[in-house]
Amino acid sequence: MKKQNLALLVVVRSANKSGMVKTYIRITIDGNETECYLGQIVPKEHWNNDLKRCEETFLEFQTINDQIEDALNEIRAHFIVLSKTNAFLTPEEIKSAYLGSSNSYPGINDQASNNKQSATLLQITDEFIADFEDQVNEGIRSEETLKQWRATRKKIVEFAKFHFRKNDIKLIEIDPSFGECLYRYLTLKRSAFLKDETNKRRSSNLGEAAAKKQIKNIKQLIAIGVDKSIISKNPWEKFKTSGGEKEVHPLELQEVLTIHSKKMPIDRLDEVRDLYIFQCFTGFAYKDLFQLSREHIVYVGLGQEPWLMKERGKTKVTEMVPLLPIALEIIEKYKKHPYCENTGKLLPINSNSNYNGYLKEIATICGINRNLKTHLARHTFADIMLNVCNIPMEDVSKMLGHKSLRTTARYCRVRKERISRNMKAVNELLFDEKGKLKLKRIA
Secondary structure (H helix, E strand, O other): OOOOOOOEEEEEEEEEOOEEEEEEEEEEEEEEEEEEEEEEEEEEHHOOOOEEOOOOOOHHHHHHHHHHHHHHHHHHHHHHOOOOOOOOOOOHHHHHHOOOOOOOOOOOHHHHHHHHOOOEEEHHHHHHHHHHHHHHHHHOOHHHHHHHHHHHHHHHHHHHHHOOOOOOOOOHOOOHHHHHHHHHHHHHHHHHHHHOOOOOOOOOOOHHHHHHHHHHHHHHHHHHHHHHOOOOOOOOOOOOOOOOOOOOOOOOOOHHHHHOOOOOOOHHHHHHHHHHHHHHHHOOOOHHHHEEEHHEEEOOOOOOEEEEEEOOOOOOOOOEEEEOOHHHHHHHHOOHHHHHHHHHEEOOOOOHHHHHHHHHHHHHHHHOOOOHHHHHHHHHHHHHHHHHHOOHHHHHHHHHHOOHHHHEEEEEOOOHHHHHHHHHHHHHEEEEOOOEHHHHHHO
């Protein structure tokens, strides 16, 4: 029988919205072909389509090109071994052998073992992000969450350079000490390590909450390696970061009123102050506040009460917030603002960095010794609704656009004053002035 011919070609798919392309190997045998996803995601501008390799202009080019070369060599090896015992091979059989799902010839288990030995955390991460990106394009997952996973990937590369002195981490290199080392890097060592790095916009150490989020994400990625049988168990599944969950203390209502009533020296601070007050009485996060237009004002019920209703960008849950008079006043104030008229936006909002920068000035002017940030207003709204206005947590959760009450519970802690106020009402309902049960009245 005629000898079969194998041809391999590295190809990339068209770039997604972020300008990233996925790498594949096209396996062709005598005109029949299939494709195998390699797991790398490369910026389109750094891909050399003539050489079929990542260019040196990309920071991780060597790691990516080495992985491509290893994959090509492994596929050729599978073809050679399988050809000795099979007169006719299909591209799908070679692909299956490469992916470790074939046991049809001696030595395949050894080769599969080698694949597992060389599997890396970035390979798992890139494959996960690629799948997540497809879900974002289908409208199933959030673009904001995708950005967070890309940020996690950057942290993995950073830590690989810091701890392992290379651009990637083999899954078999991850041991029980990995979690503690990573946590210390993120919270204590990161700033110093990145101080001399180029093209780094931010090089600060992470706060405890941010570090925990990164560790949670990386745990999830390592768990995928366990599911794929690359490693037998997650070596730091039981790792817990030190300290409890950091509580965010909202602004007191009196502080909110001070900000509201203080006369600002210049217009830009006056606008930012109004936007912040608007957040404190609606609970909208910065991104959703930025996207608000008059179309999001909906009139509800027989009384035609004005509500703000918008699908939250992060959770895809609709926020539904009745507009209080103070929020309506702010909307009316900026109805004819040039920015709002030209863009169709509901309010004249700055970039997030400028917004937070101006808030520092406002805190100083108002004599408030707090680090005012846009997201603190969201916590403050939750606290006012729950503890001052006695709104049930389920209603607060819906207004905030949360998926679960667990998230809402982190935003608004039940204060002693609320418990005391509610127990006073219980006391008046159940007991008379002498402290005797009103048994007959209750019955």
